[in-house]
Amino acid sequence: MSKQNYVIAIDGFSSCGKSTVAKALAKRLNFVFIDSGAMYRAVTLYFLENNVDINEPLAVKEALDHIQIDFSPSSGDQHVILLNGQDVSSEIRSMRVSEHVSQVSAIREVRKALVRQQQDLGKKRNIVMDGRDIGTTVFPDADLKLFMTASPAVRAKRRFAELSAKGEETSMEEVQTNLAQRDHLDSTREESPLRQADDALVLDNSNLTQEDQLELVIDLVKRNINLDI
Ligand code: DC
Numbered sequence: 391m392s393k394q395n396y397v398i399a400i401d402g403f404s405s406c407g408k409s410t411v412a413k414a415l416a417k418r419l420n421f422v423f424i425d426s427g428a429m430y431r432a433v434t435l436y437f438l439e440n441n442v443d444i445n446e447p448l449a450v451k452e453a454l455d456h457i458q459i460d461f462s463p464s465s466g467d468q469h470v471i472l473l474n475g476q477d478v479s480s481e482i483r484s485m486r487v488s489e490h491v492s493q494v495s496a497i498r499e500v501r502k503a504l505v506r507q508q509q510d511l512g513k514k515r516n517i518v519m520d521g522r523d524i525g526t527t528v529f530p531d532a533d534l535k536l537f538m539t540a541s542p543a544v545r546a547k548r549r550f551a552e553l554s555a556k557g558e559e560t561s562m563e564e565v566q567t568n569l570a571q572r573d574h575l576d577s578t579r580e581e582s583p584l585r586q587a588d589d590a591l592v593l594d595n596s597n598l599t600q601e602d603q604l605e606l607v608i609d610l611v612k613r614n615i616n617l618d619i
Pocket of ligand 1: 430
């Protein structure tokens with residue numbers, strides 16, 4: 391029986407270029423790209439805007455019942471995420487959301503709801519999904535698992551440039567602190583912490599250009615998945 395669909399899982403710390411490579415790879419392979427972090431960010435935005443008390447399990451559960459997350463077909467390289475029908479692609483990248491997303495994504499009910507949705511998204515199509523627990527929890531049987539790393543200084547520089555380009559006022563120090571806090575919370579939480587899957591291939595991109603990195607990943611795909619590329 392021929393295989394129905396392929397899943398490529400890309401995990402790693404914040405701002406180490408997972409989405410950039412995942413997006414480019416999906417485009418090259420004609421797979422669907424899914425940014426699982428954007429889903430946690432959208433839930434965080436909803437909680438902030440609706441003053442949901444994250445220490446109140448009932449309030450969290452009720453809020454989750456009112457949240458619908460969709461990805462609209464991308465226009466060009468622009469990936470659009472809709473929160474209850476509204477385009478929140480830009481808002482979810484703000485510092486305000488970044489400062490709260492690790493707490494929200496540590497909540498068991500939130501993870502249960504989003505993991506289920508992520509698994510559904512990967513059921514019948516070829517996907518590249520990036521996140522923290524894709525190779526360990528969401529798709530433990532993924533066809534290829536990559537674990538990306540980059541030095542903290544490189545990651546902070548990239549994130550700062552991204553925020554500055556969007557006109558958000560922040561300092562390098564603030565960005566560094568936020569990244570360090572998120573690394574800590576993401577890898578020490580009880581619910582599916584960020585962890586390298588035993589069978590993941592590690593890719594340190596501190597000194598790679600985006601083009602070199604993509605070629606390297608394509609090479610890994612060719613060697614590990616029987617695709618006609
Ligand atoms: O990839 P990102 O920085 O946009 O993700 C935002 C936050 O969401 C990150 O700090 C941890 C959380 N996250 C998670 O817990 N599990 C995932 N699969 C993806 C993201």
